[in-house]
Amino acid sequence: MRSNKIAPIEIIRYLLILLYVYTCYHKIVDRDVFEQTLSKSKLIYNYKEILLYLIPLSEIIAIALLIPNKFIKGLYFSLFLMISFTIYLIAVNNFSLYDGCSCGGIFNSMPYWLHVSVNAFFILINIYAIIKYEDK
Numbered sequence: 001m002r003s004n005k006i007a008p009i010e011i012i013r014y015l016l017i018l019l020y021v022y023t024c025y026h027k028i029v030d031r032d033v034f035e036q037t038l039s040k041s042k043l044i045y046n047y048k049e050i051l052l053y054l055i056p057l058s059e060i061i062a063i064a065l066l067i068p069n070k071f072i073k074g075l076y077f078s079l080f081l082m083i084s085f086t087i088y089l090i091a092v093n094n095f096s097l098y099d100g101c102s103c104g105g106i107f108n109s110m111p112y113w114l115h116v117s118v119n120a121f122f123i124l125i126n127i128y129a130i131i132k133y134e135d136k
């Protein structure tokens with residue numbers, strides 16, 4: 001008999017999809033804000049035209065990879081994105097004249113420590129999901 005309980009790995013998958021849908025939506029809908037935020041960072045200013053399209057595209061790819069039943073590639077890609085975004089966030093807030101992020105939505109107004117904590121949470125649950133998926 002099949003259980004109606006949703007496995008923790010499925011909950012994590014849905015949380016990751018929700019995160020990427022939310023942030024990607026805000027980057028696309030608030031494109032001007034996203035572009036202005038990217039322009040403020042001296043670390044990536046020269047690449048902002050590419051990143052303006054590449055970042056939302058990478059989030060759409062993460063969503064697409066997380067949707068199918070065999071979503072291990074999505075978990076690895078998501079982990080890569082979250083680590084990359086977190087490194088960028090730390091670099092921008094510690095080695096640039098500009099403090100902030102270009103994530104969109106409520107993430108733009110979060111204090112730095114909270115945003116890093118949220119990212120760390122998503123990195124940890126992503127790692128947990130990979131380990132659990134590989135153990136299946």
